[in-house]
Amino acid sequence: xxxxxxxxxxxxxxxxxxxxxxxxxxxxxxxxxxxxxxxxxxxxxxxxxxxxxxxxxxxxxxxxxxxxxxxxxxxxxxxxxxxxxxxxxxxxxxxxxxxxxxxxxxxxxxxxxxxxxxxxxxxxxxxxxxxxxxxxxxxxxxxxxxxxxxxxxxxxxxxxxxxxxxxxxxxxxxxxxxxxxxxxxxxxxxxxxxxxxxxxxxxxxxxxxxxxxxxxxxxxxxxxxxxxxxxxxxxxxxxxxxxxxxxxxxxxxxxxxxxxxxxxxxxxxxxxxxxxxxxxxxxxxxxxxxxxxxxxxxxxxxxxxxxxxxxxxxxxxxxxxxxxxxxxxxxxxxxxxxxxxxxxxxxxxxxxxxxxxxxxxxxxxxxxxxxxxxxxxxxxxxxxxxxxxxxxxxxxxxxxxxxxxxxxxxxxxxxxxxxxxxxxxxxxxxxxxxxxxxxxxxxxxxxxxxxxxxxxxxxxxxxxxxxxxxxxxxxxxxx
Amino acid sequence: xxxxxxxxxxxxxxxxxxxxxxxxxxxxxxxxxxxxxxxxxxxxxxxxxxxxxxxxxxxxxxxxxxxxxxxxxxxxxxxxxxxxxxxxxxxxxxxxxxxxxxxxxxxxxxxxxxxxxxxxxxxxxxxxxxxxxxxxxxxxxxxxxxxxxxxxxxxxxxxxxxxxxxxxxxxxxxxxxxxxxxxxxxxxxxxxxxxxxxxxxxxxxxxxxxxxxxxxxxxxxxxxxxxxxxxxxxxxxxxxxxxxxxxxxxxxxxxxxxxxxxxxxxxxxxxxxxxxxxxxxxxxxxxxxxxxxxxxxxxxxxxxxxx
Numbered sequence: 001x002x003x004x005x006x007x008x009x010x011x012x013x014x015x016x017x018x019x020x021x022x023x024x025x026x027x028x029x030x031x032x033x034x035x036x037x038x039x040x041x042x043x044x045x046x047x048x049x050x051x052x053x054x055x056x057x058x059x060x061x062x063x064x065x066x067x068x069x070x071x072x073x074x075x076x077x078x079x080x081x082x083x084x085x086x087x088x089x090x091x092x093x094x095x096x097x098x099x100x101x102x103x104x105x106x107x108x109x110x111x112x113x114x115x116x117x118x119x120x121x122x123x124x125x126x127x128x129x130x131x132x133x134x135x136x137x138x139x140x141x142x143x144x145x146x147x148x149x150x151x152x153x154x155x156x157x158x159x160x161x162x163x164x165x166x167x168x169x170x171x172x173x174x175x176x177x178x179x180x181x182x183x184x185x186x187x188x189x190x191x192x193x194x195x196x197x198x199x200x201x202x203x204x205x206x207x208x209x210x211x212x213x214x215x216x217x218x219x220x221x222x223x224x225x226x227x228x229x230x231x232x233x234x235x236x237x238x239x240x241x242x243x244x245x246x247x248x249x250x251x252x253x254x255x256x257x258x259x260x261x262x263x264x265x266x267x268x269x270x271x272x273x274x275x276x277x278x279x280x281x282x283x284x285x286x287x288x289x290x291x292x293x294x295x296x297x298x299x300x301x302x303x304x305x306x307x308x309x310x311x312x313x314x315x316x317x318x319x320x321x322x323x324x325x326x327x328x329x330x331x332x333x334x335x336x337x338x339x340x341x342x343x344x345x346x347x348x349x350x351x352x353x354x355x356x357x358x359x360x361x362x363x364x365x366x367x368x369x370x371x372x373x374x375x376x377x378x379x380x381x382x383x384x385x386x387x388x389x390x391x392x393x394x395x396x397x398x399x400x401x402x403x404x405x406x407x408x409x410x411x412x413x414x415x416x417x418x419x420x421x422x423x424x425x426x427x428x429x430x431x432x433x434x435x436x437x438x439x440x441x442x443x444x445x446x447x448x449x450x451x452x453x454x455x456x457x458x459x460x461x462x463x464x465x466x467x468x469x470x471x472x473x474x475x476x477x478x479x
Numbered sequence: 480x481x482x483x484x485x486x487x488x489x490x491x492x493x494x495x496x497x498x499x500x501x502x503x504x505x506x507x508x509x510x511x512x513x514x515x516x517x518x519x520x521x522x523x524x525x526x527x528x529x530x531x532x533x534x535x536x537x538x539x540x541x542x543x544x545x546x547x548x549x550x551x552x553x554x555x556x557x558x559x560x561x562x563x564x565x566x567x568x569x570x571x572x573x574x575x576x577x578x579x580x581x582x583x584x585x586x587x588x589x590x591x592x593x594x595x596x597x598x599x600x601x602x603x604x605x606x607x608x609x610x611x612x613x614x615x616x617x618x619x620x621x622x623x624x625x626x627x628x629x630x631x632x633x634x635x636x637x638x639x640x641x642x643x644x645x646x647x648x649x650x651x652x653x654x655x656x657x658x659x660x661x662x663x664x665x666x667x668x669x670x671x672x673x674x675x676x677x678x679x680x681x682x683x684x685x686x687x688x689x690x691x692x693x694x695x696x697x698x699x700x701x702x703x704x705x706x707x708x709x710x711x712x713x714x715x716x717x718x719x720x721x722x723x724x725x726x727x728x729x730x731x732x733x734x735x736x737x738x739x740x741x742x743x744x745x746x747x748x749x750x751x752x753x754x755x756x757x758x759x760x761x762x763x764x765x766x767x768x769x770x771x772x773x774x775x776x777x778x779x780x781x782x783x784x785x786x
Contacts, residue, residue, distance in 0.1 A: 006631075020480060187480045196487075219678040413676045454490065461494065462641060465634045 001044040003253045004207055011041065016260060020187055027184050031158045034261070038163035042127070049125035052090060057160045059086050060135045064142045064149035064156075076143060083139040087132045094124055099328030127167030129325055133292055135160055138174035140296055147175050155181035164257040168250045170268040170288035177265070185262035194445065195259030197457075201441045202252030204460055209427050210245030211469025212420045213238040220414070221389055224399050229408030232399055234417065239389045240382040241424050244273065247286070252439055271435040273381070273428075274359050276373035278342040279352035281381060289325070293318050304347070311347055316340045326388070331396060335387040342380050358436050423467060501637035506612040507645035514542075514563055514666070515605060516657040518575075518613045521664050524559045525579035532557040533784075535664075536576050537589035538565025540714035543762035546772045547663030553776050554784075556585075560664035565591040565761070567609055568602025569691065570625060573698040575617070582706035585784055587743075588695065589712045591761060592724060595731045597685030600694060601625045604632035611636070624690075654758075670765040675758040680720035683727045692734050699740070710784065711735060712743040715771045717760035721750045743778035 001008045015037045023029040043050050063083045070076050108114070138159070141147040150156045159178045165171075220227060220235030227235070251268035258265045268288050275281035282290050301314045316337070323336020346352040359374065360366040366374065383400070390396035434440030441460075447453045525534070533556045535541050541562035551558045561576055569590050576586065593599045601622075607629040610618040621629070639645060651658065659668040699709045713732075721728065728746045735742055755767030763771060 187483070189480075189483050192483050193486070223678055415675075454493070457490070458494065458497070462638050465638050466642060468635065 001041050003250065003257075004203060007044065011037075012257065019261060024187075027182075028154060030185065031152075031154045031181055034158040034162060035154060038158070038161040038166055041163040042161065042166060045126050046123070049128075052125055052128070053131060053161055056087060056090065056131065056135050057157050059083060060139050060160070061150075061153055061156050063139055065151075067139075067142050068149045080139060080143045084136065087136050091128055091132045094128055096324075096328045130169045130171055131160055131166060133171045133289075134174075137171070137292065137296065138178065141174050147178070150178060150182075152182070162258070162263075164254040164261075164263075165265060168247070168254070169286075170251055170254065170265050171292055172265060172288065173292075177263070180263050187262065190445075191259050191262070194442070195256040197441055197444060198252045198256030198259070198439050200256075200457060200460055201439055202249045202254075202256060204464055205245040205249030205252065205427070207249075207464050207469065208245075208423055208467045210242045210249060212423060212467060213242035213245065213469075215469055216414065216417055216420060217242050217389070221399070224395070224402065227402065227413055228410045229403045229405050230410055231412040231414060232403045233408065234412050234414065236382045236386050236399075236403070238420070240273075240378070240385050241427070243385060243388070244269075245427070255439075267438050270438075271431050271440075273378055274374055274432065274435055275377050276355045276359060276370055277346055277351070277377055278339065278380060279346045280355040281377055282339070282343070283356075289322065293322055297321065308348065312344065315343055315347055319343065330393050331387045331390050334393060334396070335384050338384045338387060342384070361436065419467070423463075498634060498637045501640045502611075502633065504640045506608075507640055507642075509645045509649040510608065510612065510639075512649075512651045512656055512658075513608075514652075514655045514657060514659060515567075515608050515613055517563055517660050517664070518609060520657075520660065521559070521561050521563070522575070522579070522614075524664060525561065525576065528557050528559055530557075530581040531583035531585065532559055532581075533779075534558075534576060534580075534584055534586045535560045535562055535589065536572050536586060537562045537569075537714065538567070538572075538591045538594075538761070539563070539666075539759070540565070540591055540716070540761040541589050542660070542664070542666045543669065543757065543759075544715045544768055544771050545665050545775070546768050547661070547665050549769075549772050550776055550779075551663070554779060558663055562589075562664070564605045565593065565599070566603040566605035568606050568625065568628070569594045569600045570622070570694050571602050571606055571609070571617075573694065574620070575614075577698065577701050577705075580702060580705045580707045584702075584705075584707040586702055586707060586709050587712055587779075588698070588709060589714050590691070590695075591714050592716065592728055592731060593683060593685075595691045595734075596683050596687055596727065598624070598628045598688070599685070600688060600691045601628035603629065604636060607632045607636050669757055669762070670768065672757070672764075674754070674756065674764055677756075677758050677760075679717055679753075680723065680760040682723050687727075687730060687734075689734075692738055695740070696738060708741070708784075710741045710743055710782070712775060712778065713746045713749045714761060715749045715751045715763055715767065716746075717753055717756045718750050719753050720760035721746070741782070743782060744774065748774060748778075 001011060015033070018037075019030055019033055023033045039050055039053075042053065060083055063079050066079050067076060070079065138147070138156075142149045150159075155178065158181050159172075159174065162172075162177070217235055217238040220231060221239065224232055224235065248269035255265045255268070266288055268286060270284040270287065272281050272284035275284055298314055298318050301317060302310050303314060304311045306314075319336040319340035320333055321336070323332040323334070323339075326332045326335070343352065346354075355373075359370050386399050387393070387396045390399060431440045434443060437443050441456075444453055444456060447456075533550070533554070535545060535547070535558070539562065541560055542564075545560055545562075547558045547560050550556075561572065573588070580586070591599075601624045606621075606625065610621060653659075654666060654669045654672075656668075659666045661667045695709075695711070702709050716728075732746055749771065751763065751767055751771065755764055755770065756762065757764045757767070
């Protein structure tokens with residue numbers, strides 16, 4: 001079920017009413033409703049994969065229970081690794097089996113050995129990368145004794161399959177989300193209104209920005225060989241905004257919906273395109289994934305405590321794995337590597353934690369220096385996105401070679417893009433104004449005149465309806 | 480909770496009221512100049528042109544792909560090109576034509592390939608505009624499936640009337656205007672223009688809709704009852720788009736054959752080289768128009784449709 005679909009427009013109010021009117025008195029009933037509705041939500045795509053979620057839930061719940069009473073370190077480790085192997089095993093099979101198979105075959109053929117291996121027609125279960133990481137975080141935290149293992153199977157199931165963030169995050173930590181399933185939830189008016197506001201802005205990002213940008217990004221990337229350099233630059237910019245609007249829009253809707261049900265999810269994006277360096281970008285982009293890798297991979301590997309070599313190694317490991325997490329294609333790995341290369345100079349010069357605050361905080365416009373830093377970071381990021389979007393590495397290289405040719409200084413081919421560019425400009429201004437809040441239009445709550453507030457909502461809805469692009473799935477579903 | 484629900488209901492009601500008010504507003508100045516308004520002139524041609532006539536029915540593959548005068552001169556028959564836009568939906572095009580049919584008329588139907596997949600046959604936003612702004616009474620004649628198909632376009636249609644650009648600073652479109660058609664109903668303003676850059680069509684992913692064939696069959700029966708004959712011609716289609724959708728096109732060809740329709744030519748015959756396309760996979764440059772017209776004349780003659 002897509003958030004921007006008619007089905008969901010029926011589903012959400014129905015679950016909301018049942019949740020607050022029928023199940024309100026019993027916490028267990030509310031949690032059970034969340035589990036049932038989440039399974040309906042997920043099963044709408046493909047009910048067969050519900051068994052995977054259920055299996056993963058049972059495995060991690062059981063391992064959690066065993067870890068509760070187990071003091072012997074060897075057995076605790078075995079239990080932890082069992083969870084990791086089961087979860088990553090599923091992920092590996094569904095997402096990476098064909099990739100590894102094809103690459104092994106190719107590698108052997110380089111040495112003149114022909115191997116007959118048939119790739120399988122595997123359907124990737126939607127959201128598997130997200131809920132796998134979420135359940136893993138639970139087991140690891142229980143193993144580290146950061147969290148008490150839950151005895152409540154329904155609450156744990158709800159934590160694993162909570163429908164607002166099940167298929168595309170934010171990837172929640174057990175330490176943050178699970179305890180919320182234990183506490184009685186009461187309806188909070190201001191929280192719900194805030195949630196509605198965030199949903200509205202999320203829809204705007206997805207439907208107006210991402211889907212409109214997608215139209216041109218797809219056209220340009222799919223026909224890049226016939227385009228000139230300046231058009232390809234536009235294509236890269238359109239994709240840069242498409243992926244941001246798409247993914248952060250989804251996160252906003254997910255966080256907003258969670259608020260309607262009384263939950264607080266962590267912020268997943270913090271205006272990343274206003275970052276002044278690549279380190280800041282990664283503190284602001286897909287925060288739930290970046291911090292997951294930081295806490296469960298980077299720090300256990302030694303983080304930045306060791307020597308230079310270890311810092312460099314760990315940085316590359318994190319970025320390469322992060323790239324590979326996004327998809328079984330070399331393009332994602334190169335994208336990760338590029339980001340590591342961008343990051344390295346900052347790390348080596350100890351400047352990776354230089355820009356921790358909000359750019360031009362309390363000011364209307366940034367300083368010239370900040371502006372240049374933001375534009376440079378945006379350019380580097382956009383160039384890296386070319387690898388992310390390209391069909392294969394050759395496509396990306398060809399794309400870049402056309403950009404860096406004389407045709408960069410010719411007039412772009414496409415006409416009719418003005419509308420989308422204007423929408424991007426409006427979006428950037430809104431984001432800039434709201435960059436100090438957890439989402440851009442959060443501060444509307446401070447406007448006390450309801451006529452002005454409602455007029456702004458109506459204008460946003462009109463923009464959504466009038467400039468709605470071709471309906472498409474959220475990009476991150478494929479990860 | 481009560482306050483929240485009340486606020487949401489009030490907001491929804493306010494929004495629906497705005498929608499309703501906008502829905503009832505007349506066509507904007509910009510919309511009044513759109514090619515959809517050519518329907519009035521085309522209906523008048525259907526009413527007033529003397530029979531027997533060759534009537535072309537389809538989407539923009541016909542309006543942007545035929546030189547009717549050449550066909551008329553070659554076959555010595557009155558010709559009406561009723562085509563405007565594929566998004567009006569094949570069902571409405573056929574319903575709108577059948578009421579004007581006279582004995583001896585020949586109807587040449589050339590549906591776009593998309594009409595056989597998904598709900599395209601029932602129409603989209605353009606149908607909503609036609610039945611609310613051009614042929615108002617037709618709104619009440621829409622079938623359930625047509626209403627369901629256009630329903631989702633109501634918000635966009637209504638709110639478009641709040642767009643200031645619909646009232647000020649707009650220019651009549653150079654090709655998609657009510658004045659872009661010649662006396663036979665062909666769009667001719669692009670005949671002197673150069674090719675524009677556009678992407679080839681995406682692969683059709685929607686499910687095959689068997690109801691399209693059923694609707695065409697009903698149309699054939701109704702025409703037969705009025706003493707008219709139906710022929711089907713494949714649309715002109717950009718070669719690169721054609722190749723992407725070959726499987727879907729073959730399926731259509733198979734189904735049309737299975738239902739014993741009188742078919743002119745083959746899909747491959749109307750697979751047009753990319754260099755002859757104008758601005759979409761169905762719109763032809765003048766050179767392409769000449770080629771397609773020539774092919775159609777040959778097909779019409781081969782099938783002894785006219786002298």
